[in-house]
Amino acid sequence: MSKKTLEAAWARLAAHHKSVAARPISTLFAHGDRPAEFSATACGFLFDYSKTNIDREGRELLLELAEAAQIGTARAAMFTGEKINRTEGRAVLHTALRALDAEVQVDGQDVMAAVRATHARMCTFAEAVRSGAFTVSGGAVRDVVNIGIGGSDLGPAMACLALAPQADGPRCHFVSNVDGAHVHDVLAGLDPARTLVIVASKTFTTIETMTNAGHVRDWLAAAGLDPAAHLVALSSATGKTAEWGIPPARVFGFEDWVGGRYSVWGPIGLSLMLAIGPARFNDFLAGAAAMDRHFREAPLQENLPVLLALVGIWHNQICGHATRAVLPYDQRLARLPAYLQQLEMESNGKRVAMDGQDLTRHSGPIVWGEPGTNGQHAFYQLLHQGTRIVPAEFLIAARGHEPDLDNQHRLLIANCLAQAQALLEGRSLETAREMMAARGFTGDDLEMQARHRVFPGNRPSTLLVYERLSPAALGGILALYEHRVFVEGVILGINSFDQWGVELGKELALALAPALEGEAVPAEPSTAALVAHLRALRGEA
Numbered sequence: 001m002s003k004k005t006l007e008a009a010w011a012r013l014a015a016h017h018k019s020v021a022a023r024p025i026s027t028l029f030a031h032g033d034r035p036a037e038f039s040a041t042a043c044g045f046l047f048d049y050s051k052t053n054i055d056r057e058g059r060e061l062l063l064e065l066a067e068a069a070q071i072g073t074a075r076a077a078m079f080t081g082e083k084i085n086r087t088e089g090r091a092v093l094h095t096a097l098r099a100l101d102a103e104v105q106v107d108g109q110d111v112m113a114a115v116r117a118t119h120a121r122m123c124t125f126a127e128a129v130r131s132g133a134f135t136v137s138g139g140a141v142r143d144v145v146n147i148g149i150g151g152s153d154l155g156p157a158m159a160c161l162a163l164a165p166q167a168d169g170p171r172c173h174f175v176s177n178v179d180g181a182h183v184h185d186v187l188a189g190l191d192p193a194r195t196l197v198i199v200a201s202k203t204f205t206t207i208e209t210m211t212n213a214g215h216v217r218d219w220l221a222a223a224g225l226d227p228a229a230h231l232v233a234l235s236s237a238t239g240k241t242a243e244w245g246i247p248p249a250r251v252f253g254f255e256d257w258v259g260g261r262y263s264v265w266g267p268i269g270l271s272l273m274l275a276i277g278p279a280r281f282n283d284f285l286a287g288a289a290a291m292d293r294h295f296r297e298a299p300l301q302e303n304l305p306v307l308l309a310l311v312g313i314w315h316n317q318i319c320g321h322a323t324r325a326v327l328p329y330d331q332r333l334a335r336l337p338a339y340l341q342q343l344e345m346e347s348n349g350k351r352v353a354m355d356g357q358d359l360t361r362h363s364g365p366i367v368w369g370e371p372g373t374n375g376q377h378a379f380y381q382l383l384h385q386g387t388r389i390v391p392a393e394f395l396i397a398a399r400g401h402e403p404d405l406d407n408q409h410r411l412l413i414a415n416c417l418a419q420a421q422a423l424l425e426g427r428s429l430e431t432a433r434e435m436m437a438a439r440g441f442t443g444d445d446l447e448m449q450a451r452h453r454v455f456p457g458n459r460p461s462t463l464l465v466y467e468r469l470s471p472a473a474l475g476g477i478l479a480l481y482e483h484r485v486f487v488e489g490v491i492l493g494i495n496s497f498d499q500w501g502v503e504l505g506k507e508l509a510l511a512l513a514p515a516l517e518g519e520a521v522p523a524e525p526s527t528a529a530l531v532a533h534l535r536a537l538r539g540e541a
């Protein structure tokens, strides 16, 4: 890629933004059929970005930026197994986990035979557990406890909640935090004899997971059971799972080219497969695979992941909005913001470019959010009247899963659309004055009261619409976001697939453990003082 071409594209965008920054977004609707022209459809989704300050020229310039960043070349490199994760020397092939009939090679070796074989073993095992043919000490499995953290937790936990209406298998529970409260509360009320325990860890060394797994193994043993009869491992480190005494038949492995935050599609998704069954899990994969095909084949201007990425780049890099709110009007997507926080911020929260040089612009955005309508009664105040602008990303299904509650679903849609409209149009001082005058206010009091009721509006939002949150729709949404993050990363010149920024804290935590037992004093004075204070509170010093 020519750096000059790319920098020129950035500069043109910045200049264009300067010329339109003061323009109210709502004025853009005066020309043409903006809702149709600034939206795109694919794979059952509508992505509407008409309520942003992107006009035709802005979009053209954004597409030029994507071209200059050679998105097409980068995309081909990812799908064909090139080692694009350079700091770890790895290919990036989570897409292969959902393209079971594809042919993919890494280092000239076919990788699909092993993927297919593991997937088939997962399906057989899941069927056996769900039918009761597979038993633990006390008979058929009633509860499943997935012990994992980060990518080994967020994907399956989020998806199990999202697809609850399709869940007809054992009940799935998730333990991630090293805080003993988590494992304690999850195990409370479970019958160890009827519980299957999944230890999900790509590396099988993550301290939180291995500590919780050790506790659960003791919990099984304390009930007089043979823990090995209850344990399943999902890991790339098959040597370590064997040391743990987990029988190979219940170890589901995957390769290093599946990143943690991209791993729900393979063995790490076993809890989801147990909950909803292999057929629906395959629908989930098929929904993602359809989005993969769309991402590979659609022209950039119609390409949903590319459009999401470009709108993201526009807001984060060009307009300077540091954060983005993800607002699913879908209660069962309650964990989607947390899932996306890992996906987006662990992928694109980097300070250096691929070549190790400092980034010349900001890394990816801070992502946060909560489902609507709950957020409306909490932080939307700031979205509407705060001094910082937060681009809002709404998601809504046309239908829910509860036909008898369809009136509530209509209300949900009305709220979602109303919020986007309010952010766009706002309420002028004039209208606020009229409102307060009608309520009997006069003079200075009227003016003061009116000013509090002004909504500046002109706040951008996008909307992703889908028919219903089916397994395929969820697969499509997640793949859409994965590729969006990839495209943003390519444009920023970032390696979206490593995560060195999580290492230092882990090392320091290990080093601090002896200090908390009084065996050492940390050299760093602030930490030393806090350790002393906490030990005193614990009655240990």
Ligand SMILES: O=P(O)(O)OC[C@H]1O[C@H](O)[C@H](O)[C@@H](O)[C@@H]1O
Pocket (backbone or CB within 6 Å): 149, 150, 151, 152, 200, 201, 202, 203, 204, 205, 206, 209, 260, 261, 346, 499, 502
């Ligand atoms: O699956 P594991 O090896 O246990 O890793 C679990 C998680 O921990 C790491 O610290 C990374 O930040 C995550 O990307 C990863 O998903």
